[in-house]
Amino acid sequence: MEMIAKVLIGLVAAEHIYILWIEMFAWETKGKEVFKGALATELFSATKVMAANQGLYNGFLAVGLIWSFFITSSTWSKNVAIFFLVCVIVAGTYGALTASKKIFFVQALPAIIALMALLFL
Numbered sequence: 001m002e003m004i005a006k007v008l009i010g011l012v013a014a015e016h017i018y019i020l021w022i023e024m025f026a027w028e029t030k031g032k033e034v035f036k037g038a039l040a041t042e043l044f045s046a047t048k049v050m051a052a053n054q055g056l057y058n059g060f061l062a063v064g065l066i067w068s069f070f071i072t073s074s075t076w077s078k079n080v081a082i083f084f085l086v087c088v089i090v091a092g093t094y095g096a097l098t099a100s101k102k103i104f105f106v107q108a109l110p111a112i113i114a115l116m117a118l119l120f121l
Contacts, residue, residue, distance in 0.1 A: 005121055008114035009065050009081055012088060015110065016062035023055025038100055061088050078118065085115040 022030050028044050031051065039047065064084035071077040092108025 002121070005081075005114065005117040006069065008110070008117050009068065009085070012085065012111050012114050013062045013065035015107070016058045016065070016088070019107075020055045020059040020062065023051040023058065025055075027051040027055075057091075061091070081118055082115065085111045085118070089115065 022034055027048050032041060032044055044051075061084055064087070065081060068077050068081035068084065071080060088111035089108050092103055092106075092111060095107060096102075096104030
């Protein structure tokens with residue numbers, strides 16, 4: 001059962017690496033497709049630096065989750081994973097409340113499922 005939690009955590013980390021890539025390196029191309037309707041097309045160029053900053057933070061979340069796989073103490077590994085999953089949940093919930101409800105389902109819900117698996121499986 002622990003493997004299920006690790007796979008789910010890995011998927012959340014992979015999602016945040018993907019978000020990092022979009023926001024830091026493909027904002028004016030793939031970003032326009034992914035965030036279509038959330039931002040006027042002409043604003044992607046003007047918000048490129050802001051998006052890159054957001055991407056960096058998403059990268060930190062991913063690295064924290066990946067780091068939890070390499071911690072030899074099972075207690076600390078679990079605690080670090082919990083911390084970073086809660087950070088993702090908070091970020092996704094805040095995004096859903098302030099930007100788009102879709103963010104909850106794309107970002108927060110997978111982290112909630114991974115956290116539940118980590119705590120209860």
